[in-house]
Amino acid sequence: MSIFHGRRTVSIMLVDRLAHDMCSQPQPDTERILRLALRSPETEKAIRRAVRRASRNLSPATVDEITDQVRSKVHAALGRSIMGTPGAPPTFHPSKVADGASFSGWLDRFCTPVAAHEVASFLRSWRPATPIDPTDLADLEVPWMVPSAARAREDLIDQIAQGLHHDQSALRGSSRHLRLANALARGLNLKPLMRPTFEGPHQRSEFLSWVATDEGVAAVVFALGRIASGKETACPIRHLRVVEQMVSHHKVSELRRLLDQQDVVLRQMLTAAAVPRPVPKQSLCQQLIANLQTQNPQAVPGRITKLVRTWATAAAELEVSEWRDPNAAEKTPQQRQVEWAKFSSCAVDAADNTTTFAGMTPVQISARLDEMFNALEQAAVAHAEEIA
Numbered sequence: 001m002s003i004f005h006g007r008r009t010v011s012i013m014l015v016d017r018l019a020h021d022m023c024s025q026p027q028p029d030t031e032r033i034l035r036l037a038l039r040s041p042e043t044e045k046a047i048r049r050a051v052r053r054a055s056r057n058l059s060p061a062t063v064d065e066i067t068d069q070v071r072s073k074v075h076a077a078l079g080r081s082i083m084g085t086p087g088a089p090p091t092f093h094p095s096k097v098a099d100g101a102s103f104s105g106w107l108d109r110f111c112t113p114v115a116a117h118e119v120a121s122f123l124r125s126w127r128p129a130t131p132i133d134p135t136d137l138a139d140l141e142v143p144w145m146v147p148s149a150a151r152a153r154e155d156l157i158d159q160i161a162q163g164l165h166h167d168q169s170a171l172r173g174s175s176r177h178l179r180l181a182n183a184l185a186r187g188l189n190l191k192p193l194m195r196p197t198f199e200g201p202h203q204r205s206e207f208l209s210w211v212a213t214d215e216g217v218a219a220v221v222f223a224l225g226r227i228a229s230g231k232e233t234a235c236p237i238r239h240l241r242v243v244e245q246m247v248s249h250h251k252v253s254e255l256r257r258l259l260d261q262q263d264v265v266l267r268q269m270l271t272a273a274a275v276p277r278p279v280p281k282q283s284l285c286q287q288l289i290a291n292l293q294t295q296n297p298q299a300v301p302g303r304i305t306k307l308v309r310t311w312a313t314a315a316a317e318l319e320v321s322e323w324r325d326p327n328a329a330e331k332t333p334q335q336r337q338v339e340w341a342k343f344s345s346c347a348v349d350a351a352d353n354t355t356t357f358a359g360m361t362p363v364q365i366s367a368r369l370d371e372m373f374n375a376l377e378q379a380a381v382a383h384a385e386e387i388a
Contacts, residue, residue: 012041034082051067077111113218118218182378184265192269284376285373292356295356296354303346307343307350308369
């Protein structure tokens, strides 16, 4: 063991002991805990490691600039996590450290993805100075006139959002998130994320709150980067299991394209995939019924209607339409089981008596109805945007 490594080990042990003492107090002093976090060797190590991995072919001055910016961002993120903000409670829990968890270990897990994300964000927007002839004054305006790729993406995102403003003004809750995510996916050529399975409303709510934070998005970017490189996520944050479900059908090229987007785009895509699915629009369900009846003229009248109605009820994760109640409650697992059983009965009948769903299982029929409904919805959205 080197002298440096030995000192570092002692420092970690000292930090953990001090943190344990602070967190074991009846009313932990979060300001003292934050000061300890900012001075911890694990915090600085995470910052310099992230910069070092991305600093090839960069000048020492640029490396120093990146390091200073990343350090500032990491310190700010630690402040939000440990102290909280007026709009969000702290995500750091002193009780866990008091119970024996390593504070240095938490710092490493927290700071590593935040630092890596900030380095990537800096490099996406940073442009090296363009060499010019100092005697040609006309050239001096060029760097100011040429927009960066990041600026171009911002302009495109603004155009998409502004184009949807009129259409979105009539939408509520989950529908607004889904509509904007669909527009971003089309405009930026992104593959939509899979809808994950949550244990219940509480887990979904925790995930959505986490994704809304800068630290949550940073952890997602860090994890997706490792997945795209064929590595394990190497992060124990349980919310990342949900993210893995969302990208389980993504190719590496599709993942990299998603990672190339700004935080606001990634957050919107994640949020749209996680919000409770609203009740399918009735007019589109009627159109779906008409299309299926045309495809299956031999079907007994009313069976196609019942199939689509029970599917729409089972597919919705909210009790009622957000048109009726902007704060519509999420269904309980028991409700969803009962509704799925009713749909499954209709699906078995459809598998035996229709051409479209011949030989399919209820799960396959549900997935097929999802595809058909989504196609109708996207066509309706595209038409609405053309009119607007």
